[in-house]
Amino acid sequence: MGKLTAQAIAERALEIGDAEGLDAVTIRRLATDLGVTPMALYWHFKNKDQLIVGMADHLIGGFAPKPADERPWQAQLRDLMEGLIRTLRTHPCAKNVIEQIDPVEVPNFLAVWDQALRLARTAGFSVEESCLITKYLLQSAIAIADAPVHVRPGKELAVRAKRLGLQSLPTETYPNLVEMAGPLVEGMDPELYDTFGVDLVLSGIEALAATR
Known part of the structure; x- marks a missing residue:
């Protein structure tokens, strides 16, 4: 193979993490997969903690x-949130990776974080409020991306039983649960799920900004 780069190592580590979980990501395993000695990887990552930071x-x-962006703050904040959700959906191990790192050690995380804080301040929020907004945005993105929106293979019978259970509730007592039993337990279109979730969070931020 060509020159071994930190990016190539991180990419292969993500592939393993996505397929087998983060526990399967080790320096020795990566060296074997990349056709090099473990020492070659230590030039880039001295241990697994540093490797996780590199993956993040x-x-x-x-x-x-990008550093320069003159669009309205709402559009830029949407891009950040949608980008994180897209990344989390693309890489199943991404949530665990992000939860294990110290953001201060990850240059690209710092860039996104600083951008989000700047946008919150541009919207008129205080320092404390801006800090809270960035925390809520991160947690909301993780929650949106982590929620199953399709029935998982092998779970069809359990889901059907749950739907029938809701539909069999007394209509006069639980009319809405009975009516919406299908989408509640069977999932929905991922694009609708993600878009509506982002709209819900950002609309709340924009409404609050209008009062500042």
Whole structure:
């Protein structure tokens, strides 16, 4: 293979993490997969903690904002949130990677975080409120991306039983649960799920900004 780069190592580590979980990501396993000695990887990552940081930086680098952007703050904040959700959906291990890192150690995370804080301040929020907004945005993106929107293979019978259970409730007592039993338990279109979730969060931020 060509020159071994930190990006190539991180990409292969993400592939393993997506397929087998983060526990399967080790320096020895990566060296075997990449056809090099473990020592070759230590030039880039001295241990697994540093490797996880490298994986996070590689992940977030895929949607990190450009330095100069004159669009309205609402559009830029939407891009950040949608980019994170897209990354989390693309890489099943991304949630665990992000939860294990110290953001201060990840340059691309710092760039996104600083951008989000700037946008919140531009919208008129205080320092404390801006900090809270960035925390809520991150947690909301993780929650949106992590929620199953389709029935998982092998779970069809359990889902059907749950739907029938809701539909068999007394209509006069639980009319809405009975009516919406299908989408509640059987999932829905991922694009609608993600778009509506982002709209819901950002509309709340925009409504609050209008009062500042």
